[in-house]
Amino acid sequence: MLINEGNTNVFIVTDAVLNKLGIPAKVTDYLDAKNISYHVYDGITPDPTFNVVEEGLRQSIAANCDAIIAIGGGSVIDAAKMIAMSQGNKCKPQQLIGILKARKPSAPLYCVPTTAGTGSEATLGAVISDDKTHQKALSIDPRMVPLAAAIDPIIMKGMPAHITADTGIDVLTHALEAWMSANASVETDYYAASAVKSVMHYLPLAYKDGGNLKAREEMGIAAHYGGIAFNKAGLGYVHAIAHQLGAYYSIPSWSC
Structure with missing residues (x-):
């Protein structure tokens, strides 16, 4: 689907543990074979904060990526949703908190869940922790639902x-x-x-x-x-x- 959509430069969102285990390599090997460029951001933490999302957004924009692939659990997918929506709307993630705050569609987002838990790959919301208040902030928008998700038991078996x-x-x-x-x-x-x-x-x-x-x-x-x-x-x-x-x-x- 990513190829059919014409995406040529992918931003991969994951966490350091999964990256160290080589899980994203299962995707990057395929991208290499299809001559699709990519940039890996493995800075996602459990219950990601605005700072984590903003750093991912900065890297995606700097790398001129035109699609995002989330490889990880709910925290990774939620962070990727916020990065994709912020990039698509050219705004800070804080501006998306609430219901239907986006004015434009999200950047193309695809998901590869590595855990069987949150189901975030099927939902229209993302939860981000506020660094200052230690409270969780919620962004809700139907356009936040990923375009596709690959549920792969081989990735989950670890x-x-x-x-x-x-x-x-x-x-x-x-x-x-x-x-x-x-x-x-x-x-x-x-x-x-x-x-x-x-x-x-x-x-x-x-x-x-x-x-x-x-x-x-x-x-x-x-x-x-x-x-x-x-x-x-x-x-x-x-x-x-x-x-x-x-x-x-x-x-x-x-x-x-």
Whole structure:
């Protein structure tokens, strides 16, 4: 799809751990084969701040990139969303906080999730931590939804057991909160119920055997379905509390 869209210079957003493990190389090798230029930014941290996003934006603009690929978990994808939307609107990320603040479309964004957790590759929002207030800020815009996402169980099989468990519970809370939401519909109930069933069956398998590709794939799909469900139905108290604790103590919200 990236090639069909005519993109020739890609900005890859990831984190230092994934870059050290060589995960982005699975994508950059393909880009090399297709003679597509790229620039890698691995400065994303858990619950990324405005400073982290602004540095990524600066590098993407300096490299004259015309598309963005996020390779990572929810923090990486959320940061990439903000970088892409800020670049497309030629503005600071702080100006996008709120609902429908963008005036122009996002720069083309593609995602390769490395965890089965947030489902951010399916949602229209991004959460960024404020460096000064230690509070989380939310940007919501339908144009923030990535153009495409590749759910690859081979990439996910390297997740440690404790991260598999933590992110898997995140999927479960997304689905349950969407299911119980006052804004739930027949459509969101379908995705939420499907996600819950998959988590209950496949999370224990993925936890016990990280190399179980069937379990990894099903958990990746469950995370995606959970994202679709809460994208329309919304979330509840669990995430309201987790976001505050995560921002204040600088820990991933799924650990709260």
